[in-house]
Amino acid sequence: MKKTALLLVLCMVLSAALFGCSDTGTTEGDSTTPPASDNNENTDEQTPARTDLNLALTETPGTFDPHYTSLAVEQTILKQVYEPLIRIVGDGEEFPVLATDYTISEDGLAYTFNIREGVTFQNGDELTASDVVFSFERAKASAYLYTATEAISSIEAPDDHTVVITLSRVYAPFPQYLEQVYIISEDYYNEVGEDTFAAEPCGTGPYTLADYQTAVSATMEAYPDYWGGEAAIKTLNFKVISDTSTTLIAFEAGELDCIGVPPANWADIEASGKYSTQIVSGVNVGFMMMNHEVEPFNDKLVRQAISHAINRDDVCLMAMDGMAVPAYMLPNPDQVTGATEDTVMLEYDPEKAMELLAQAGFPDGFDAGPIKVTSGLVEKVAQVVQSNLAAVGIDSTIEIVELTAYSTDLTNGNYGLGITAATIGYDFSMYSIAYTSSAIGSFNFARYQNPEVDSLFSEALSTVDSEARNAVYKQILDIIQDDAVYVPIFYPATGSAANPNLNYNLDRGNVYYDWSWK
Incomplete structure (x- = not known):
């Protein structure tokens, strides 16, 4: 058996909330953080760190069904709620999420995944191998996930924490596609039905969708029982702002904490010295x-x-x-x-x-x-x-x-x-x-x-x-x-710009879990 080890790290990403045209990227160049302002002198009594994050969505999500969407703006929300077995970052490195590791049979056809124990869905149900089987079977029926699943001939759960996915042929890049299939709760889906499921997502991720006002806003709250530990940022506040100029004005007024800077404004924002800035490129x-x-x-x-x-x-x-x-x-x-x-x-x-x-x-x-x-x-x-x-x-x-x-x-x-x-x-x-x-x-x-x-x-x-x-x-x-x-x-x-007091990192995955305030 060939063992594929997975690094025990969660990845983060710059989301489509920042860049409407893309939901992935790798960071290039230096991140620039200005010196502390004279107005922020140290005192014996420290101001508590913020626990909220204000962001913009460039478009209006149409669905929160993780198996029937291809829009980056929907992925921005979904990647906080749902998780795959593994996530791919950078130049193809694998990071474990709901699978701690996996093995590949000598003939290259059978992938055996060890499912992480102690994980619960946001309604309190425990994650089991049957949920993984159900998720992949549902994903196979979706045209949006055809390339990720078409080589799968069978999915089996020999026990509650083991899943075996058998392919119909050797499919060398199969692990690269695993992050596209989010794991959902079989019981929750069957209980609420397809329409409610698409409107009220329930996954294993670090954030729940607490409120959504169509074309206006979305509010997400940290899931206190998240298997990786509760997120440092407790509330994600998204505003739907389709106009880039309006987004920039809101950011400069302090209403938003991190944005993708319109190209025409990049030089001025970077030169101002007021913000943390990064340049992101990738395969968009x-x-x-x-x-x-x-x-x-x-x-x-x-x-x-x-x-x-x-x-x-x-x-x-x-x-x-x-x-x-x-x-x-x-x-x-x-x-x-x-x-x-x-x-x-x-x-x-x-x-x-x-x-x-x-x-x-x-x-x-x-x-x-x-x-x-x-x-x-x-x-x-x-x-x-x-x-x-x-x-x-x-x-x-x-x-x-x-x-x-x-x-x-x-x-x-x-x-x-x-x-x-x-x-x-x-x-x-x-x-x-x-x-x-x-x-x-x-x-x-x-x-x-x-x-x-x-x-x-x-x-x-x-x-x-x-x-x-x-x-x-x-x-x-x-x-x-x-x-x-x-x-x-x-x-x-x-180019992205952020509040200088925000610890943020840009990588593939679209997850705000590891962001925090200084």
């Missing part, structure tokens, strides 16, 4: 989607032309105020295992774009219709893209759509062009959800179908040897890059 990518079931985006030449038409440098400078770098592929080759720059890159070349349009039968260009986006930074990106497209003869408009409706439109293929930003993962295998035909209706927003790509992803996922697996990934990259499935545009770098 901003990209244009083209619906391959809608003409003329079903034509590879048109898609290639669109990619050549977009000046990524202009987008990074004009829309992102320099807080981004150009992207020519969805997986960031500097961050994602298995991704390589040694592949097709459809870079800015407007003359080539017009040549390709002529080959496709559009020598004078065409009307592309609306580019669907949500409000905020992506809208600014769309404005630059719209100008770039017009320069090669492609006319378009910009249509701003509310987030939940936008997600539904993308999932159902109710669009021609759209721009979004998303975080997929740190291993190239995870990008199968954007390219395989089985993921149409979930994250394959392009509705791209290529049997060869489907087959190659299956081959890669069952290849244990990393060098051989990366060779298959290279074949996939060459195909999808040439097919111009999407138009990658930028990898954002996000």
Whole structure:
């Protein structure tokens, strides 16, 4: 048996409450904390540390069902309430949560998890292996978790604290997907029913959802019987503030304790010396989607032309105020295992774009219709893209759509062009959800179908040897890059600012459990 040890540490993350376009990231550069103000002189009588934290949600959550959501804003809440067996942080390091450790059978098919003892759900019920089995069986029925669960052939609980997950084939990246499946209480779900379950979450995490006012606010309270010990911060107060300027004003007025700083304001905030600041980057990518079931985006030449038409440098400078770098592929080759720059890159070349349009039968260009986006930074990106497209003869408009409706439109293929930003993962295998035909209706927003790509992803996922697996990934990259499935545009770098008295750390996981006040 091969033993996979898990470090007994909980991970933390910068949430979508701070950055609306992403819920993951790794910290780069130094964290800057200003010296104490002269107004905060030490006295014999110390002021008690605060126990509340005030944050902003950039959008309105639509559901709190952990198995049927893909929105970062919903994950911000869910990751405080629910927990997976293990969590993946940084460059793929595994941290134990509800599983203390696990073993893998010699044939690579059976994963045996030891379930942490003494854990209770927030309604007082004890966590047992049957809850884990129920959770994975429910997750298998969800299109949102298809990639994470499709290789599972059986889930069994030989006793109350052991779970055996058997795969139908060797699936090398399986542990990387485990953090996507939150463990829920079987009894609670059956008792309250699906609707109440989606509105009143009950997990094993460090915080409970005490109050939620749709489109207004959410209040979370520390769970006193949390297995890791009660959180130092007792209350999380979230305000729904969709406008970044309003968020910044609230932060500067002291109404919020930590925010993602709009790129246009980063230099001023950092130079002020008033706040703790950090730069966060990761695998988040901003990209244009083209619906391959809608003409003329079903034509590879048109898609290639669109990619050549977009000046990524202009987008990074004009829309992102320099807080981004150009992207020519969805997986960031500097961050994602298995991704390589040694592949097709459809870079800015407007003359080539017009040549390709002529080959496709559009020598004078065409009307592309609306580019669907949500409000905020992506809208600014769309404005630059719209100008770039017009320069090669492609006319378009910009249509701003509310987030939940936008997600539904993308999932159902109710669009021609759209721009979004998303975080997929740190291993190239995870990008199968954007390219395989089985993921149409979930994250394959392009509705791209290529049997060869489907087959190659299956081959890669069952290849244990990393060098051989990366060779298959290279074949996939060459195909999808040439097919111009999407138009990658930028990898954002996000600056955060916080109250200087807040001990905060930015990492993957979206959990505020280890944050505290000085």
